[in-house]
Amino acid sequence: MDRSERIGLGVSIAAHAAVFAALVLSFAKTPPQEPPKAIPIDISLADKVGLESSAPVPSQEELAAKKSPVEAPVEPEAAPAPAPEPQPLPKPQPAPPKPAPEPQPQPKPAPPQPKPKPAEKPAPAKPSKPSPAAKPQPQKPSTAPAQSAATGSARRPVKPTGNLAGLDLGRSNNKTASTSLRNPGSKASAEDVASFRGLIARQIQPCANRQVTPGPGAERIRVLLRVNFNPDGSLAGDPDITGVQGNDATNGRYVERVKDLAIATFKGCTPIRGLPANLYAVPSGWKSLAFSYKLPG
């Protein structure tokens, strides 16, 4: 190693040290970058909960039936009036009786009726017991909800028509049929809505997890969409964008992209399997649902 190489060694050591120091300093200066975190991705599906119970109609009919036999003795005179009354009664019935009026009369003759009722539906049964005083009110909504308070008093005499054994029996039978009636006429209950929305959310999730955030701030955008389903769970046309929330100056340019991602998410993971067919076209069923979509993060 001669003189020039000693110089070279010194210079190269110094230069390497300088490069190293520069690297260390430059990396020390760079602002701490968030390491990519494994973020559990959530689709936030806006659950619009149906707060109305779906099953009351049949239970109301039950009440009416119970009371009518009790009341029947009260007004024997009203017997001549039956002719006009049968009409209001059949009105609510036409839907209920069809499914299963015949099979029930045999298993449940008139006397046993009160027993099965409390067993099947304890909640509605209770109101019926104290009801003797309040009978008229529960009855009226079932037959004619519009005529509530004022006409209620006038109707009382009408109810004795329930005395007619055949009619009463028919009615009571209808009550028991109420469970089967529920499907065609009812609306999706809050639990049903939560259930099938959860089902959809679970099946959409894999597609939502696949979407990549197009840029910083895009995950704050919330796209509201209305999704129409076919009875088989597939999409009936593209989801409609009904609104966008959370877009501001910084992420405004990603809005269109996020909209596309939202639609792609739903298109990618449909048809949805396992949706309850009987809740398709009912009120607040899953024929058309509103969702809000948000990117993970």
Next chain:
Amino acid sequence: MPSVSTGAVLSPIHLFLEADIVVKLVMIGLLLASLWTWTIIIGFALKVSGLRKEMQRFETEYREADDFDEFHRRAAGRDQPIARVFAAGVSEWRRSTAGKTIDREGTRERLATAMGATVAMEIDRLSDRLNFLATVGSVAPFVGLFGTVWGIMRSFTGIAAAQSSSLAVVAPGIAEALFATAIGLFAAIPAVIAYNRYSHAVNRVEARLHRFADGFHATLSRRLEMEG
């Protein structure tokens, strides 16, 4: 493999300290190779530029000198390749012309051989270090790649152990591993460039020494004819 959320994750010190022992050795080796490479590069640059000036001055002095014997007294002791070529020619000339009878053909051949051998020896000495540059230039990337492959294998083992393929688990290991390739390229690129440049420089020095030797040989040949 801890996932630290600071920017220091990518700092060279951190990458080095976090790395596997094999990767560490690779990095250290490559760093030493880089140091030595730059030592050679800088040393050689100084040496060649000094050599050019020396040859320039020596040739000027040689042309201006009246008599090579007298010039030999002044210049023969210098520690310069061109001076050694000159000295080899002169000493061979003296030995060949010391006797009473002079074999001109034989003397010419011996002069040419002696000076040619001296030129070859000087070039050998000059280019002694260059093969290290060539070696580093061709091997360092592979060594770095070895470190990277090893480090990535290790971080894949880490994935298996952590039961998670999230980037936070994999990234530090891969960054460490890639750092080895980075150092390998850092050492290899200057080495390759320098090797090519200096090979060319050595060729030019060699050609110049040969030209000087040929010229001196011609001078001695003429003198040989006069002597006879």
